[in-house]
Amino acid sequence: MxxxxxxxxxxxxxxxxxxxxxxxxxxxxxxxxxxxxxxxxxxxxxxxxxxxxxxxxxxxxxxxxxxxxxxxxxxxxxxxxxxxxxxxxxxxxxxxxxxxxxxxxxxxxxxxxxxxxxxxxxQEPRVSRRQRRKEARAAKAVAQPLEREAGQTA
CATH class of the missing domain: 1.20.1270 (Substrate Binding Domain Of Dnak; Chain:A; Domain 2)
Structure with missing residues (x-):
């Protein structure tokens, strides 16, 4: 305090x-x-x-x-x-x-x-580089399991 x-x-x-x-x-x-x-x-x-x-x-x-x-x-x-x-x-x-x-x-x-x-x-506030990297990693983590499932079903 x-x-x-x-x-x-x-x-x-x-x-x-x-x-x-x-x-x-x-x-x-x-x-x-x-x-x-x-x-x-x-x-x-x-x-x-x-x-x-x-x-x-x-x-x-x-x-x-x-x-x-x-x-x-x-x-x-x-x-x-x-x-x-x-x-x-x-x-x-x-x-x-x-x-x-x-x-x-x-x-x-x-x-x-x-x-x-x-x-x-x-203007929109700038997104920090750290935040952009974190969002890219999260998007990549979500996309990898989906690609694996698509590859197994084909």
């Missing part, structure tokens, strides 16, 4: 179900990209490159990235709009926020936005 009152075996399937209904990895990458850019803005002056407009836009764009990532996670019905805004803001962070958080935040934001844009909620 966990401290929250949810049995240990019930949390993981519940989280997987929640995660399957939204573009989880895209939203997470976009959120991490925004957070990384915000952290590089707070780096020491020895590390920071002063490129472009360092004023309000330097803080505004990573905050918008972070919000878009969170909105993708918690409101997946509007994922296309948030992913387009996320990729534009991520690319804009190149100019305003230390080369997009030294390219790491920029790449995380673009990758997350692209993953989100390409996510299809209507």
């Amino acid at each position: 966990l401290m929250s009152g949810v049995p240990r075996g019930k949390f993981r399937p519940a989280f997987r179900g929640w995660r399957a209904g939204r573009p989880f990895w895209g939203g997470l990458l976009l959120t991490l990209g925004g957070a990384e850019i915000l952290l590089t803005l707070k780096a020491s002056l020895d590390v920071v490159l002063h490129v472009g407009m360092q004023g309000l836009a330097g803080y505004l764009l990573p905050v918008v990235m972070l919000l878009c990532g969170l909105l993708i996670l918690f409101s997946p019905s509007q994922r296309l709009f948030y992913s387009v805004i996320g990729v534009l803001v991520s690319l804009g962070s190149w100019v305003t926020s230390n080369l997009g958080g030294f390219f790491v935040g920029l790449l995380l934001g673009v990758a997350g936005s692209c993953c989100t844009f390409g996510w299809l909620p209507d």
Whole structure:
């Protein structure tokens, strides 16, 4: 039993179900990209490159990235709009926020936005390789006795 009152075996399937209904990895990458850019803005002056407009836009764009990532996670019905805004803001962070958080935040934001844009909620969940092999073995096990019976009667 966990401290929250949810049995240990019930949390993981519940989280997987929640995660399957939204573009989880895209939203997470976009959120991490925004957070990384915000952290590089707070780096020491020895590390920071002063490129472009360092004023309000330097803080505004990573905050918008972070919000878009969170909105993708918690409101997946509007994922296309948030992913387009996320990729534009991520690319804009190149100019305003230390080369997009030294390219790491920029790449995380673009990758997350692209993953989100390409996510299809209507698609059947992928069957794991292990599950496909198990089903193939079961089908083969059922087919072998039937072939033997057919060979004996002929």
